[in-house]
Amino acid sequence: MTYETVAAADPAVAEALEGERTRQNETLAMIASENHASEAVMEAQSSELTNKYAEGYPGERYYAGCEYADEVENLAIERAKELWGAEHVNVQPHSGSQANMGVYLAMLEPGDKILSLDLTHGGHLSHGHPANFAGQTYEVEQYEVDAETGYVDYEGLADIAEEFDPDIIVSGYSAYPREVDFERVQEVADDTDAYHLADIAHITGLVAAGVHESPVGVADFVTGSTHKTIRAGRGGIIMCDEEHADAIDNAVFPGAQGGPLMHNIAGKAVGFGEALSEEFDAYAEQTVTNAKALAETFTEHGLEVVSGGTDNHLVLVDLRPSHPDTPGKDVESALEEAGIVMNANTVPGETRSAFNPSGIRIGTPGVTTRGFTESTCREVADLITRVIDDPNDEQTVAEVAARVDELTDEYPLYD
CATH class of the missing domain: 3.40.640.10 (Type I PLP-dependent aspartate aminotransferase-like (Major domain))
Structure with missing residues (x-):
């Protein structure tokens, strides 16, 4: 899918569309409610x-x-x-x-x-x-x-x-x-x-x-x-x-x-x-398996995973026990800069504002569509933890961003 016709009619919109395509290709979509539709669907x-x-x-x-x-x-x-x-x-x-x-x-x-x-x-x-x-x-x-x-x-x-x-x-x-x-x-x-x-x-x-x-x-x-x-x-x-x-x-x-x-x-x-295909059934199963890998790795790093794990496509992390002075929005912003797009989220017993909550929500549908497996998701959990540990450290964010670039090149979305 190209935007040549849009570019001829409306260069400003075409530029924004190309920018969004590049953003999706070059970042990891880990907002739990997002995914990547096939080119046929689009x-x-x-x-x-x-x-x-x-x-x-x-x-x-x-x-x-x-x-x-x-x-x-x-x-x-x-x-x-x-x-x-x-x-x-x-x-x-x-x-x-x-x-x-x-x-x-x-x-x-x-x-x-x-x-x-x-x-x-x-x-x-x-x-x-x-x-x-x-x-x-x-x-x-x-x-x-x-x-x-x-x-x-x-x-x-x-x-x-x-x-x-x-x-x-x-x-x-x-x-x-x-x-x-x-x-x-x-x-x-x-x-x-x-x-x-x-x-x-x-x-x-x-x-x-x-x-x-x-x-x-x-x-x-x-x-x-x-x-x-x-x-x-x-x-x-x-x-x-x-x-x-x-x-x-x-x-x-x-x-x-x-x-x-x-x-x-x-x-x-x-x-x-x-x-309706068997390939989709395998995709859905891998989505859950990948979320479990994320949750297990976060726990190994000492992060508090709400409910102790996951049964579905998302992991909810409560930052208060391990990082009491780090609100979710700080982590969200730093991770976005590093190319990992997820969202700050409230957690049970929330003590902060819903606009700057104490947790983060990470989902696996989008990265599983890319082809990520458990090992890849464990590495992503390592990268996320590095940023959580020091969201204001520019070198850490830059190093994580460089690895994200390698992963998105290795697992491309659309040509």
């Missing part, structure tokens, strides 16, 4: 479908000329059903957050009650943070992770649910390194006559490949992102039983959105097709 997302309005659903559009849009959306739906075993799939949400919005609009009234994990403990904005539409529209109570173990406190969740009497309980998280016990959350939902929404935005690909337990068939609703561990077109997805199909579809369109982004749905279709 080509589909830049197709002529970007020009097509297709309000409605396949066979029931509000505009003419949708025969190929229908074909692409049906492919995305059928492949999603095969990947996750869902009865009904809506592939139109523009993001994981809007997928959650679709479920809320379908099943809740303003002022109804949501029970979800606290943001500082690994939850997500769209699960009910006061600054988000969910927190502004619904009454929200939150459960927590046990600060000592780093695991979700399911007993505490049950106690809060009994007292709060929620209308919907949200499981699935954005900064939780352990496998989610969806069955346990469903028991609580059953006991309190609540719906259960499992948000698998981060682990969509891991669930598809069978390296994480699936909430499909357990929870009432399953939402997810389609561009993280699944590596498909950017956007969201909702899965449910046929019982709720009409309510969900009506909530997405016309409830929350107008015309679907058909070019992104084309990217979803291509990415879902790629994920």
Whole structure:
């Protein structure tokens, strides 16, 4: 993919696009929610479908000329059903957050009650943070992770649910390194006559490949992102039983959105097709193996890994025990300068601001797409630890950056 046509029409944008391509090629993407889509997915997302309005659903559009849009959306739906075993799939949400919005609009009234994990403990904005539409529209109570173990406190969740009497309980998280016990959350939902929404935005690909337990068939609703561990077109997805199909579809369109982004749905279709392969299953398994290698190496270096390890694609490090005077933002900035892009993150029992928290979150989807294995990830953990130990030392940062350059040359992304 080249930007020659863009350069002729708009040199400033072309320069920015070339800069982003270079940045991705020459740095390690270790933000847990990021990945690198295939060239086939990116080509589909830049197709002529970007020009097509297709309000409605396949066979029931509000505009003419949708025969190929229908074909692409049906492919995305059928492949999603095969990947996750869902009865009904809506592939139109523009993001994981809007997928959650679709479920809320379908099943809740303003002022109804949501029970979800606290943001500082690994939850997500769209699960009910006061600054988000969910927190502004619904009454929200939150459960927590046990600060000592780093695991979700399911007993505490049950106690809060009994007292709060929620209308919907949200499981699935954005900064939780352990496998989610969806069955346990469903028991609580059953006991309190609540719906259960499992948000698998981060682990969509891991669930598809069978390296994480699936909430499909357990929870009432399953939402997810389609561009993280699944590596498909950017956007969201909702899965449910046929019982709720009409309510969900009506909530997405016309409830929350107008015309679907058909070019992104084309990217979803291509990415879902790629994920049906044995190669993808091996990729997902390697993603988890690589995260475990990171966690083990950090522990060997004396860093505090939240929950003592990981079951999925991310590692959460609490800097306070080993580096009490080093906030996460300092590490994030130094690592970015060294070519390792990750993010500062809150940790259970957070004592700093969410804008400058005490932890860092490191993910392996992007580097695994490059071809990294356990040994490579152990070396990356060594490099990250060097920067954590002295984020203000220019020589250390420069030496780490030089090694990152060698690694990105050895494991290139795109030609």
